[in-house]
Amino acid sequence: MTEIAAGTTPLSIKMNDRDNVAIIANDGSLPEGTVLQDGLKLVQRIPQGHKVALKDFAEGDEIIRYGEVIGYADRPIPKGSWVRETLVRMPEPPILDKLKIGGNAKPLPPLDEELTFMGYPNPDGSFGTKNLLGITTSVQCVTGVLGYAVEKIRKELLPQYPNVDDVVAIDHSYGCGVAIDGLGSEIPIRTIRNLSSHPNFGGELLIVGLGCEKLTLDRLDAGESESDVLFLQDRAGFSEMIGSIMDMAGERLERLNRRKRVEAPLSKLTVGLQCGGSDALSGVTANPAVGHAADLLVRAGAAVMFSEVTEVRDGVHLLATRASSQEVGQALVREMKWYDDYLARGHADRSANTTPGNKRGGLSNIVEKSLGSIVKSGTAPIVDVLGPGEKVRKTGLSFAATPAGDFVCGTLQLASGMHLEVFTTGRGTPYNLSMAPVIKVSTRTGLAEQWHDLIDVDAGKIADGKATIEEVGEEIFRAIIDVASGNKKTWADTWGIRNDMVLFNPAPIT
Numbered sequence: 001m002t003e004i005a006a007g008t009t010p011l012s013i014k015m016n017d018r019d020n021v022a023i024i025a026n027d028g029s030l031p032e033g034t035v036l037q038d039g040l041k042l043v044q045r046i047p048q049g050h051k052v053a054l055k056d057f058a059e060g061d062e063i064i065r066y067g068e069v070i071g072y073a074d075r076p077i078p079k080g081s082w083v084r085e086t087l088v089r090m091p092e093p094p095i096l097d098k099l100k101i102g103g104n105a106k107p108l109p110p111l112d113e114e115l116t117f118m119g120y121p122n123p124d125g126s127f128g129t130k131n132l133l134g135i136t137t138s139v140q141c142v143t144g145v146l147g148y149a150v151e152k153i154r155k156e157l158l159p160q161y162p163n164v165d166d167v168v169a170i171d172h173s174y175g176c177g178v179a180i181d182g183l184g185s186e187i188p189i190r191t192i193r194n195l196s197s198h199p200n201f202g203g204e205l206l207i208v209g210l211g212c213e214k215l216t217l218d219r220l221d222a223g224e225s226e227s228d229v230l231f232l233q234d235r236a237g238f239s240e241m242i243g244s245i246m247d248m249a250g251e252r253l254e255r256l257n258r259r260k261r262v263e264a265p266l267s268k269l270t271v272g273l274q275c276g277g278s279d280a281l282s283g284v285t286a287n288p289a290v291g292h293a294a295d296l297l298v299r300a301g302a303a304v305m306f307s308e309v310t311e312v313r314d315g316v317h318l319l320a321t322r323a324s325s326q327e328v329g330q331a332l333v334r335e336m337k338w339y340d341d342y343l344a345r346g347h348a349d350r351s352a353n354t355t356p357g358n359k360r361g362g363l364s365n366i367v368e369k370s371l372g373s374i375v376k377s378g379t380a381p382i383v384d385v386l387g388p389g390e391k392v393r394k395t396g397l398s399f400a401a402t403p404a405g406d407f408v409c410g411t412l413q414l415a416s417g418m419h420l421e422v423f424t425t426g427r428g429t430p431y432n433l434s435m436a437p438v439i440k441v442s443t444r445t446g447l448a449e450q451w452h453d454l455i456d457v458d459a460g461k462i463a464d465g466k467a468t469i470e471e472v473g474e475e476i477f478r479a480i481i482d483v484a485s486g487n488k489k490t491w492a493d494t495w496g497i498r499n500d501m502v503l504f505n506p507a508p509i510t
Helices: 139-162 186-196 238-256 287-298 315-318 326-345 355-358 365-376 406-415 444-449 469-484 491-495
Strands: 020-024 052-053 062-065 067-074 116-121 131-137 166-172 207-209 229-231 264-266 270-275 303-306 382-386 396-400 420-424 439-442
Touching: 020 062, 062 131, 062 469, 067 365, 116 469, 131 139, 131 186, 131 238, 139 166, 139 207, 139 238, 139 420, 166 186, 186 406, 229 238, 238 315, 238 491, 264 420, 270 287, 270 365, 270 406, 287 365, 287 396, 287 439, 287 469, 303 365, 315 326, 315 365, 420 469, 439 491
Parallel strands: 131 166, 131 207, 207 229, 270 303, 270 420, 303 396, 382 396, 420 439
Antiparallel strands: 020 052, 062 067, 116 264
């Protein structure tokens, strides 16, 4: 690992006056003997993003970051040394039945200016940020045929309809071979149904099924109209299957091509927040900046959702006080309990969340990761809590309960109606969604320079002292409006990167 260049100022960051550890901010690492800005001398080399002890720790002493206990010293740790994750014993999670609900839910003042974005209007009054032909599958069996058809549509039909951005198949592994009425089955069914009506699809419904699956049209709230549904078992061979899909696609492309962007209020925009490949700088740079942008969105009247149950579970005591009502607070507790039980059934717990990459980036455990994760939600009151895949019901800030896996979370946020996602990363990931643009925000400048054609916003300049949290938050806020309006393209969309959508299915498979 590279060490600090000669003449470079050593940088460490402490997040709260109570903290007894700080984060090394310099690229690479700081060598043994380095004297930090407060006069502390390092007694060993410490990599970027990792913690330095600001005191001598005895075994069992509290280790505090963000003003919260992130763990206990597993053995003595000398002042100035590297607080490795192996030296930190994880504390118990907050007790859900003892949470204080409400009290810190102060509404944010509206912005002085009324802001708008340019979106595609839909018959139901919603707006899209992309103009897409969406094709829903009712069972995994048809994805091979549909995949062939989609490529043919892209090559032969799309060039004739320049106002349509792309064709997207909602592929999944559900629909048959499952306990369709089993416990938890409502989640994947609801998700597929809500994905089908995503505002970027312009109100056009097209379902490709096999004909014998358990996921029937009534479960998808789809009619029996032949103009909306095609069953492959009703067609005479592969060529007729492809021809029929092409014909149905052509009719919809004709209508979608007539969609034009018009000015829309930000109250019609729904933005999802997520992080992946997190490091210890996530809670210092990118996530606080996104939190500031989230507050600006709420003040402008937009809907904002943050997610990832295991990445808020250990900070839920801080979120519960922001619930706008007892009902919202209890809904937050309900979703946390449901997920605790879900993990217990699988003989897992919240500690399974933290990845090897997270730890290499300086995160000792899920407690530290959670405290850095929740700051991307900003400071607004939480006005609603959504179950997995439920549609957003209110403007303002909502918690949408999802697993923390990037693709599962993104899929569920899309089902909730997300038009655009802001995704922070410290380790780096080329993740992207086909149905909605994803703005990538790096936690450190080194990643932004390494991935100069994948990262959209560099929040690492906050750690370098070259920008404030508010300045980068404003940059993200403006980028959201520009991307939503089609005035700016994200790097991932520029390259056409598409990750698979992944359903969350806790129900039995038969």
